Amino acid sequence: MKQILSFTLNGEQVDLVVKPTETLLDVLRERLNFTGMKRGCDDGDCGTCTVLINGEPVRSCLTLALTAAGKDVVTIEGVAKDGKLHPIQKAFMDNGAVQCGFCTPAMVLVAKALLDKNPHPTRHDVVYYMSGNLCRCGCYDEIVDAVLAVANGKVKEA
Amino acid sequence: MAEYNYIGASLPRYDGEGRVTGKTVYVDDVIKPGMLYVKVFRSPVHKGVVKNIDASETLKVPGVAGIVTGKDVPGVNVGWFGDVPVFAETIRYQGQVVAGVVAVDEDTAAEGVAKLKVDIEEQTPVFDMFEAIKPGAPLVDPAAKSNYFEGWPKGNTFKMVLGDVEQGFKEADYIVEGDYSEGVQDHASMEPHASVAYLDEAGRLCVHTTSQCLAFQLRSLMAIFNRPLSKMRYIGGVVGGGFGGKNEIHTDHIAGVAALKFGKPIKYRETRREDLRFSTKRGAWVFHFKDGVTKDGRLVARYVEHWHDSGAYNTFSSYGIEKGSMFLSGPYWIPNILIEGHLVLTNKPVSSSMRGYTSSNGQYASEVQMTKIAQKLGMDPWELRFINAWRDGDLGASRYKVLGAGSIEAMKKTAELAGIKLPEHLMQLSSRRR
Numbered sequence: 001m002k003q004i005l006s007f008t009l010n011g012e013q014v015d016l017v018v019k020p021t022e023t024l025l026d027v028l029r030e031r032l033n034f035t036g037m038k039r040g041c042d043d044g045d046c047g048t049c050t051v052l053i054n055g056e057p058v059r060s061c062l063t064l065a066l067t068a069a070g071k072d073v074v075t076i077e078g079v080a081k082d083g084k085l086h087p088i089q090k091a092f093m094d095n096g097a098v099q100c101g102f103c104t105p106a107m108v109l110v111a112k113a114l115l116d117k118n119p120h121p122t123r124h125d126v127v128y129y130m131s132g133n134l135c136r137c138g139c140y141d142e143i144v145d146a147v148l149a150v151a152n153g154k155v156k157e158a
Numbered sequence: 159m160a161e162y163n164y165i166g167a168s169l170p171r172y173d174g175e176g177r178v179t180g181k182t183v184y185v186d187d188v189i190k191p192g193m194l195y196v197k198v199f200r201s202p203v204h205k206g207v208v209k210n211i212d213a214s215e216t217l218k219v220p221g222v223a224g225i226v227t228g229k230d231v232p233g234v235n236v237g238w239f240g241d242v243p244v245f246a247e248t249i250r251y252q253g254q255v256v257a258g259v260v261a262v263d264e265d266t267a268a269e270g271v272a273k274l275k276v277d278i279e280e281q282t283p284v285f286d287m288f289e290a291i292k293p294g295a296p297l298v299d300p301a302a303k304s305n306y307f308e309g310w311p312k313g314n315t316f317k318m319v320l321g322d323v324e325q326g327f328k329e330a331d332y333i334v335e336g337d338y339s340e341g342v343q344d345h346a347s348m349e350p351h352a353s354v355a356y357l358d359e360a361g362r363l364c365v366h367t368t369s370q371c372l373a374f375q376l377r378s379l380m381a382i383f384n385r386p387l388s389k390m391r392y393i394g395g396v397v398g399g400g401f402g403g404k405n406e407i408h409t410d411h412i413a414g415v416a417a418l419k420f421g422k423p424i425k426y427r428e429t430r431r432e433d434l435r436f437s438t439k440r441g442a443w444v445f446h447f448k449d450g451v452t453k454d455g456r457l458v459a460r461y462v463e464h465w466h467d468s469g470a471y472n473t474f475s476s477y478g479i480e481k482g483s484m485f486l487s488g489p490y491w492i493p494n495i496l497i498e499g500h501l502v503l504t505n506k507p508v509s510s511s512m513r514g515y516t517s518s519n520g521q522y523a524s525e526v527q528m529t530k531i532a533q534k535l536g537m538d539p540w541e542l543r544f545i546n547a548w549r550d551g552d553l554g555a556s557r558y559k560v561l562g563a564g565s566i567e568a569m570k571k572t573a574e575l576a577g578i579k580l581p582e583h584l585m586q587l588s589s590r591r592r
Contacts, residue, residue, distance in 0.1 A: 036180020101177030102398030
């Protein structure tokens with residue numbers, strides 16, 4: 001039985017008809033073509049499909065689309081505003097935190113969720129909060145450095 | 159010192175902004191109107207012959223466009239460096255692709271795969287290299303004489319010779335032997351293998367690929383599709399991690415064959431499970447080392463026999479034996495060396511390149527040998543490594559002259575970073591002179 005799903009996507013109202021079994025990943029990527037977040041394992045392990053729902057990071061591959069009803073969803077496409085990079089995005093570039101880039105959109109979103117709640121995390125806070133997101137290129141140190149650079153106000157306006 | 163624009167400077171990545179904003183288009187991000195999807199039927203058995211494929215129930219599933227098999231390949235049914243088929247009629251490993259089902263979405267294609275009736279005559283597989291090389295073992299390649307790769311001048315043995323190893327052992331005061339083995343590794347790049355293929359308005363077959371080596375694979379694909387270069391576009395350059403795992407054709411050929419058959423854009427992507435279970439691996443390796451050393455710690459002879467598990471096909475593993483043999487002296491001057499390498503087929507997923515392909519394989523064995531030798535001599539392992547380390551002008555195992563040697567300097571730096579104070583007589587050594 002298909003249902004109407006209404007939610008806010010990067011600040012804009014979205015209404016569409018979905019099957020109850022459709023995941024948020026499938027709806028965002030395959031139907032709305034917001035391809036910034038990635039389908040990695042499609043099994044909840046790697047974190048590349050992360051989006052924010054009401055500011056909290058979730059794995060969109062494990063989230064049924066209908067659970068987003070009435071909520072505020074942010075994808076990587078909604079992070080840069082008015083053509084200007086978010087400081088976290090700038091910091092990722094400045095700190096060499098980007099290699100193949102497949103994990104990067106999710107890493108940026110998780111970092112944003114953390115800093116929105118806790119603007120001055122310790123290194124341990126960052127590592128702990130981001131431990132659910134994998135980077136096979138292995139630039140974890142640079143990713144943590146980038147997040148801390150933002151927290152310490154070391155990133156110039158992008 | 160001269161000022162340089164680029165050397166020593168930290169430059170922003172030219173493609174970094176796309177990656178932090180999500181605008182970079184990876185293959186799976188290519189979405190075409192009217193696109194169809196492929197799911198494949200993988201062999202449940204490790205070895206066998208496909209007798210019949212009955213798609214009658216599959217074709218009744220609403221949304222299924224049809225199937226693709228070896229019969230639909232316009233050119234040669236061989237991909238990957240000349241020996242792995244696009245669609246297998248003879249099964250050499252579990253999970254090998256036999257046929258594909260093309261449908262409006264992946265769930266429908268998967269339902270079609272589940273309803274495909276594939277009749278496979280199962281045969282006895284062999285998994286262990288040393289079982290596979292016994293006389294009378296089941297043959298992985300039915301057309302071969304044995305499970306060895308036999309394409310070298312010495313048949314099933316690749317030989318590399320420097321000096322006279324028997325003479326070297328006579329000069330040695332001690333002989334130190336060791337047996338070592340290395341297991342299988344997967345690349346596990348974050349981006350699973352994926353392809354999108356379609357015919358463009360000029361009749362060219364366009365294939366979006368995750369390939370790490372487009373030039374190699376384009377040639378294979380032209381033969382598979384039976385199309386000249388002017389009728390192909392091979393679009394790559396954005397790779398979500400490769401690590402050597404995207405040096406073969408995993409999905410491009412199947413997507414392309416389906417696009418040609420159905421005249422619609424096709425996406426074929428492997429799941430993480432398919433990728434981990436059935437894609438190429440860094441293959442297993444076994445080494446036997448025999449080193450001859452004098453009382454004062456000079457390596458005078460090394461013999462290594464090594465066996466590499468190729469998996470079900472060669473691809474470029476025979477090249478791996480040749481290249482790998484060259485590195486088995488380690489970064490040490492050994493005047494008498496004999497390396498004998500063997501490549502063995504087994505009914506397992508295909509072995510292939512991975513980070514430091516064949517140059518890192520065997521290095522741990524070589525270094526454990528060095529520590530064993532130091533223990534035997536009662537010598538500091540640092541000292542043993544320093545005195546035997548390559549200097550400029552030494553010969554490597556394949557008789558190449560070593561230039562720009564650096565292991566002594568690297569060891570000094572390593573000791574410094576590890577907080578180890580090396581004795582002064584070692585600190586005075588240099589790779590520039592012996």
